[in-house]
Amino acid sequence: LRSSSAQYDGTVRNSSSNIVQLVYGDDGLDPVLMEGSSSPVDTKRVMKQVQAVIPRRGEAPLGPSMLSDCIEEVLADALKAADVLESERDDVLREAMTEPSEDESLVQSDGRSRAMGNFVRKLREFCDGVALETDKKAKQLGYGADWETADSDITPIDIELMGGLTRAQLVELVATCVRKYCAKRVEPGSAVGAVGAQSIGEPGTQMTLKTFHFAGVASMNVTLGVPRIKEIINASKNISTPIITVKLENDHDETAARMVKARIEKTTLGDVAKHVRSVLSSRRSYIEVELDSEAxxxxxxxxxxxxxxxxxxxxxLKIADHEVRVTGKYKFVVLVNGQARSRSAAAEAEAAKLSNNPFFKLQSLRAALPQVIIKGIGSVERAVINQEDGKYNLLVEGTNMCEVMGTEGVCGEQTTTNHVMEAEKTLGIEAARSTIISQVEFTMNSHGMSIDRRHSMLLADVMTYKGEVLGITRFGIAKMKESVLMLASFEKTTDHLYDAALHGRVDKIDGVSESIIMGMPAPVGSGTFKLVMHDEHGPTASRPRARKGKTSKQMFVDEPFIEPLT
Known part of the structure; x- marks a missing residue:
């Protein structure tokens, strides 16, 4: 993450100029400057400050109708005063004055205009709420529904009791909030990657001993803490507790939930058999199985x-059709012939030695039959019915999300998993990105810690911007970047340096780690700025040499940094 930084075009790029994010955090705001709970502006605090600085002077507050008449004009003036571009200003006003539709709410990546429009819309809704509260207090004080337009005199005491905002206070409130929002935008060159890595890594030192969490309702142990963070960041293919959260089509009926659970959960023959016994006689030998109708x-x-x-x-088990006979409504027998049955090459060789021993064949078949899966998904260990807010869902412990989503009675569109690689395999790279973000936040919140969403989004984008999920390991980093020195600074230093020297590889020294190793300015922060100089002599001109004992009057910079202007 350390090589990721914000650029002048608003994108987040690594040291190789590969785009990691089109807009940092989907809104372009710096999380270091946030107020309160990851909000760019604490509107309530600003309103109290404005009310204290600008007195009412006997002016009546604005009601809902008067506010609706002037709010758009006030917002437009505030955006213009904050030096928002005219083209962007129109988009922001359009977003702010219209309610979001269902289709727009599904869009995860918002540009700066959309993000600012959402903020201005929330600011307008806050002002509407203040006006509605003022109207409610006015009616409680005995004023009619038309108190805003009526010529009734409102006493100074009632004005103070009604609260709310006057026109001057509204103008100052909106202007201050918009100005503070624009000041929170991330600056070009900001080391957003290093800040994000510290924000995720530092809380990890406080949850080292908190390994497991017992979810009481679901009665399932879930791996949390540092081991879980390690699984997410390393993009492990095999995690300790893979859990699929299944949304049911009929989530109000417990019987329907049990039926779906039976379709998903692995059920073996031993779970529903009353007995599995072997019969050995002088004429024949067989296995008798009786099913338990009650189970x-x-x-x-x-x-x-x-x-x-x-x-x-x-x-x-490689049982032939003629070897199985149904003898009753809940009974069937499996005849034993001279063929050896096994599930591995070693067992096959051992069974071949005893192929003429009917007792051995009988006992091996009797031990294998109860393990035959007769219903459900083989990779699912168990499924637990969970109830939240009067609605039922299933927590499935296992993998094979694709088959779970295709089960009858399951709402596949709202089924999720905590396995990042399973999500990528089943639903694609965007689903894997969303899973990384949600799982990092869930793990942190489970320990009472909260990190800004922009940090977890940057981590997810760094792991997925190549089109596949790459873990922060020496194998994943090798696919992210080809810098020899950066790989050498991570793990197996001598191996990377030896292989690079053997194959004649070249390192451009354009990352943070490489620059630190070579003692050069890192290309983040103030190191992002580049200066283009005009060379009057041209790129092919020879440099004037200084005479012995004298210095040259003309100074040159290094050749790679000189770019002639045409």
């Missing part, structure tokens, strides 16, 4: 003996 009913399973036999035949 099948309690698990809400729609299976019968024929469907169970089909699953047994399609399993890895």
């Amino acid at each position: 099948i009913s309690n698990l809400q399973l729609k299976i019968d003996v024929q469907s169970v036999v089909t699953k047994v035949l399609s399993s890895k």
Whole structure:
């Protein structure tokens, strides 16, 4: 992250000039300058300050109707005073004066105009709320519904009791909020990557010992703390507790939730069998299986003996059709012949030695049959029904999100997972980016810590801007950037330097780590600024040499930094 910095065009780029974010944090604001809970302006505090600085002087406050008549003009004047470009000003006003539609709320990446329009809209809604509260107090004091337009005299005491904002206070409030918002924009050259890395890494020192969290309602252990942050940042393919949160189509009926749970949760033959016993006689040997109808009913399973036999035949036990016979409504037998059955090469070789031993074949088959999956998804360990605000959902412990989303009764559009690589495999790179952001915030909030959303967004974008999820490991960093010195400063220093020397690789020294190693100014902050000089002699002109004992009157900078102007 350290090489990511804000640029003059509003983008966030790394030292190789690759775009990481089109707009930093989707709004271009500096999180260091935020007020309160990641908000650019604390509107309530500004209003109190304006009311203290600008007295009422007997002027009645604005009601809802008077505010609606003048608010657009006040907003336009405030944007103009804050030196907002005219083209951007029109977009901001259009966003502020219209309510967001459902389609617009689904857009995750907002430009600066959209973000500022959202802020100005919230400012307008705040002013509307103040006017409505003023109108409510005016009616409580005995004034009619038309107190704004009526010629009734409002006493100074009632004016103070009504509160609200006068026209002059409204103008100052809007102008101050817009001016403060514009001042919070991130400056070009800001080391947003280094600040983000510190903001995520520093709270990690306070949650080292908090490894597991017990979610009481769901009765499931979830890995949290430093191990969970490590799984997210490293983009681990195998995480300790993969959980899929399943949204149900019918989330008000517990019976429907149990039926969906039965379709998803792995159910083996041993879970629904009353007994699995071996029978060995002088004429033949076989395995007798009897299903438990009560267990099948309690698990809400729609299976019968024929469907169970089909699953047994399609399993890895390699049982032929003529070896299975249905003997009753809930019974079937599996005959044992001379073929050895096993699931691995080593076991096959061992079974081949004992192929003439019917007792061995009988016991191995009896041990393997209860493990046959007859219902559900094999990669799912269990599913737990969870109830939140009167609605049911499922917490599925396992993987294979694609098959879970395709299960009958599951609302696939709102099903999520905490496994970043599973989300990328099933839904794509944007879903993986959203999963990284949400999981970092969830892990931090579980320990009572909060970080600005812009930091977790930058982390997610750095890991996904190449089109695939790359962990912050030596393998992921090698795909992000080809700098030899940066890789050497991370892990396996001698190996990277030896391979680079062997293959004749070149390092441009354009990153923070490389610049620090070479003792050069880092290309962030003040090091971002570049100066182009005019060379009067041209790029091919020879330099005048100083005579012995004398210095040259004309000074030159290094050749790579000279660019002739045409």
